[in-house]
Amino acid sequence: MIKKLTRLLKRWLPLPVYPYKSYMIRKQCIFIHIPKNAGTSVLKAFGYRGYRLHAKWFDYNESNPYLFERYHKFAIVRAPLARLYSAYNYVIKGGNQSEGDRALQQQVLSNARTFTEFVDKILTPEFVLFQPLFQPQSYYIFDSQYQCKVDTILRYESLNHDWRKLCILKGWTMELPWLNKGASTLPEALSPQQLEKIQCLYKVDYELLGYRFNE
Incomplete structure (x- = not known):
């Protein structure tokens, strides 16, 4: 009732x-x-x-x-790659300055000095799954x-x-x-291995949203 x-x-x-x-x-x-x-x-x-x-x-x-x-x-x-770079820049600036965003900022900056290092060292399937900013x-x-x-x-x-x-x-x-x-324009070139990693992590977005990987 x-x-x-x-x-x-x-x-x-x-x-x-x-x-x-x-x-x-x-x-x-x-x-x-x-x-x-x-x-x-x-x-x-x-x-x-x-x-x-x-x-x-x-x-x-x-x-x-x-x-x-x-x-x-x-x-x-x-476009997934442009969004990823924008999210990265947002994080390293402290996001909305909430406690959670500042903790994420510290996690990223203490392990990666550049976007390419972020892709190599931090951007993992687990990170993408549990960080809303980076989820597909x-x-x-x-x-x-x-x-x-x-x-x-x-x-x-x-x-x-x-x-x-x-x-x-x-x-x-x-x-x-x-x-x-x-910002969405990458300041530094990504290696073929890094590009492949990003494409793999966001494959579902490229396929379902209709973006080509070079966008």
Whole structure:
């Protein structure tokens, strides 16, 4: 009885219960914020001033499957190598200066002085699996059967164009500010072995998101 009542309340009285936010209820959308993919700019466009949340598709579905089924779901993806380098730069600067980000900064800087050393010494399958900043993007928007769980994928490389198309589709009038734009151009050449390692670790992203490895 209680479970049934809870389902009805979620259906008829949608509330911004974790991980939903008030702007999602207001705009009837779900933005899945993949780290280092211009998500802060999207939050700014929606007028959201709270903390950044990197919940995956199943977090929203488990919290309120009714809203998850009915709201328009979208995410931004990015070329995996460029995103990896952007995440690395974010980490070595201390991230958002939280205790966890500073600990990760110390872990990286104490073992690697450059991006190439980071790839050689720190970037392992275990590191990628357990560090949200470095997890494959597909983990956020694909299920275990490799089915995409969002309605619209925007690409970082053509974000202004893709954002305008989404706004036309949804009848939104928000401009997209460009915030926290991190470096994505590699300052140093990677060896064939390092490139192969990155390609292997992020193979699922290259395949599911449609990026070529030289991008």
